[in-house]
Amino acid sequence: MSISRNQIEDKNKRHLGPHKHDYDYLRDQLQTKEVDVDAIIGKISAFQVAIPSWALGAGGTRFGRFSIGGEPRNLNEKIIDIGIIRSLTKATRAISLHIPWDIPQDAGVIKELAAHHGIVFDAMNSNTFQDQPNQKFSYKFGSLAHTDEAVRIQAIQHNVDVINYGVALGSKSLTIWLADGSSFPGQLNFQKALERTSQSLKEIYGHMPADWQLFIEYKPYEPQFYSTVIQDWGTSYLLANECGKRAYTLVDLGHHLPNTNIEQIVATLMMRGKLGGFHFNDSKYGDDDLTAGSIKPYQLFLIFNELIYGMSSKAIKNPEPAWMIDASHNLKDPLEDLIQSLEAIHIAFAQALLVDQVALEEAREENDVARCQEILQDAFRCDVRPLLREARLREGAALYPIDAYRTMKIRDVLIRERGASGRASGL
């Protein structure tokens, strides 16, 4: 299944008049503030966010999973689903694979299919948090930090295999998230576990091709409930520094204790050129993996404000972080959910682009606290959605992607093609 340009133009027709009205009004307003509207629209179009291969099926919790129907049954169908999202939004052009959930059986064929849909391969993800059938040693008590060298060797080899799959697909990075840790005080020697993790990561780093990057993802708890070896950005940063230049910290928004100032973490990492990857989602309590921007849109905006400042820095060379959505749940159609996440990310990005950085810096220098807040909130409270729609229109995407998705009855088509009870691979 794929969506043609004609189908999209047809869906856009009835929205064109109202859109033009909204867009012209906003453009005029912004131009009176000397905002370069076309430049902002260009930046919105260029801001592409990868989709993880595990977010295309219905998510689940440990209490249950409710199938959505028409779920992709294999990697090919996952790529087709991302192609659908791409046609509707033009906000994504990459897939991030989790191995062994989505092993490419024939890299050449998969690459060709992806290219046909305008999709490339983003960071590869290894999995040493679950045991796989026929695996020799168990990860029950850890992987890269395991007390037993044989388990560590097996986990390192898995990461090497993942790198090799990625090389065949044209990926350029590896993301490692570890569940290693302990659930009871006394279970683990913290120092030894961290040292073993560092040694294992260095070995994996040594196996990466010279043009690859390593992203080290941290998380405070879950599945371990007392200690996690890579629990926070500081630990990830320390390990990345020990590995070398091409190792970076990856920030997953859901991997922080409540009320953590994530924007400050982002600023600190960028100050040292060590922010490599980003997983978007939202949460109220823990790693809830909810739709980006669905709970704390202001936080997302503040994070983007730091990202934009960090990326504009001439003094510190930051790579463009690998942007990815890492969300899933069991209530919404995953494709609609991903479209909503993409929209929320673009909204926060566009609002942050509207921040008058010069005025903000002046107000900071003068310690004019109220003015600082005015400047930020003036941008945050601007309804930038007409800019997003204009960006999509110019790229040949849908003015209203979810409306187009629904009126084209895409889920019904997928259910007819794939059946009502298929189950996508993933957690």
Ligand code: PSV
């Ligand atoms: C762990 O919670 C995580 O955020 C990592 O990125 C994993 O790869 C992914 O979720 C697995 O669902």
Ligand code: MN
């Ligand atoms: Mn993540």
